[in-house]
Amino acid sequence: MIAGRQEKIRAELEAGTGAAIGMAVDQSGIRTGLRLWFDDLDDRHGPVVEMKPFGMRGYRVTLGFGKFAGEVIRQIQAAGPDDVGLARALVNSIEETVDLDLSGQPRSDWVIDSGAFRITATARGLVADPDEAVTLVSRDIVVPLMAAMAELIGYDVIVEEEAEEAAYEGAILVSTVRRRERNPRNRLLCIRLHGERCQCCGFEPKSFYGEIGGIIEVHHLEALSLLDTPRPYDPATDLVPLCPNCHRAVHTRRPVPFSLEDVRKHMRTSGWKGGSE
Template structure:
């Protein structure tokens, strides 16, 4: 069953983590499992998630590190607080019905300091349909676990740099904001916490466009370039989902975008009649 659905699992993971995924069927135990890792690191040099049936209607996911993962573990140990916060938030977003155990650590403030790190998630009472069950455990458990590792390692999607004149001083910071908005883990966590309905106009792209509706965008409520004082970045509170139209409309005012309340007022009174 697992071997026949590797494509499904790989697609979910690559979208959620922003990294290429490698995997192999593991028949070394009584119940066949699947090993999953980041393709560029190879199985021995990075984190590996082992997916295996558990009980009658469940799966166990065990995350550990390969035998030669010392360099990657050192890289993770030096991750900046912002990346650590997002990684922990991704794990915390897993449904409470999933039993998570982090060997020797509290699940709220875990950290990776050695290759002995191990995280286990037990998912029970899944739907009887094998494909639905595997899709659910992949999307809701394996994806956030591997996405947390991708964030700590530092996989990023880098936007092309605009070649035109900067619109104002600090254009380099604006580029950083755009890159963070494109971070697939930011988008993943924002959607897991807030859903895929635009918080401004209420449109649900999936309900409108069906399979083509995965177009919700992620918006920083307070652009990083405009912060007067540094403060911890929290995707759970600093990001909201917007449809492409509302997101573009918010950014038509520069350097400070329209607030969501201001945009709602404009939408309610587009001709400015209320001011007359």
């Protein structure tokens, strides 16, 4: 079951973490499991996830560190407050029905204090269909755990800026915002918290396009480049999902984007009657 779902699991992990994923089938026990790690670190120098069936209709997911992961752990411990906040929010987005043990620490305030740090997530009472259960566990537990580690380690996706974004003063700061918006972990958490329904017009691409409709985008309600003084970044409240059209409309005004209500007013003026308030 797990072995046959490897490529789907890998695709979801790479989309959610922004990093290449290595994996291997684990047949060391009575029941077949799966080991996953960041490909460039291998399973000795970074975090490793083990995913195994547990009981009649459950799975146990364990995240730990390889024997030679000291350098990566030090890098994680040096992560900035924004990265730590996003990592904690990703882990905290795992449903309360999942028994989550973070080395005895609370969900909202855990720290990786040594190589002995472990996260153990136990999901029980899953759907009877084995393939569907594997998909649910990988999407709802493994992906946010690995995404949290990717954020702390500092995996980044470099996106080339559109030429028009550099046409005014302050473009360097705007570039930073655009890269943050496209951080795959931001997108993952935003969708886990708010779903894939546009918070401006109410359109849900996947309900219209099916599997190819994973095109929802992530928007900062307050552009980071416009802050007079730094403030704590709360990924749970500072991000909203927008469809590509509404996201583009919001950013047609520069340097201060339109608010969501501004865009809704323009839409109502043109005869639009639906949407998300």
